[in-house]
Amino acid sequence: MDDFNDYNWIDITDLVKESTGALFPGQMIRNKNFTLFDSMAALEIMNSKMDTGYVDPEFKDEMFSIDTEINLEQTIYIIDELFKLEV
Numbered sequence: 001m002d003d004f005n006d007y008n009w010i011d012i013t014d015l016v017k018e019s020t021g022a023l024f025p026g027q028m029i030r031n032k033n034f035t036l037f038d039s040m041a042a043l044e045i046m047n048s049k050m051d052t053g054y055v056d057p058e059f060k061d062e063m064f065s066i067d068t069e070i071n072l073e074q075t076i077y078i079i080d081e082l083f084k085l086e087v
Contacts, residue, residue, distance in 0.1 A: 016029065
């Protein structure tokens with residue numbers, strides 16, 4: 001296996017940031033070889049069904065702190081709900 005450092009990597013972070021600023025909703029940056037087959041594994045950023053990190057602006061203020069303490073009953077409820085989803 002080739003060593004990671006053997007490749008001639010180019011940092012395109014600034015280019016991507018500049019390019020995405022000019023995009024309209026529904027547009028995307030893609031490689032010329034990108035196909036519909038490739039899209040089956042792609043994520044749609046800002047799509048609530050595909051982007052796991054998306055937060056709808058309508059519900060943004062309803063976020064909670066992960067530092068919030070919960071009692072035993074709440075903990076058991078959460079575990080039960082997770083188990084139901086796994087079954």
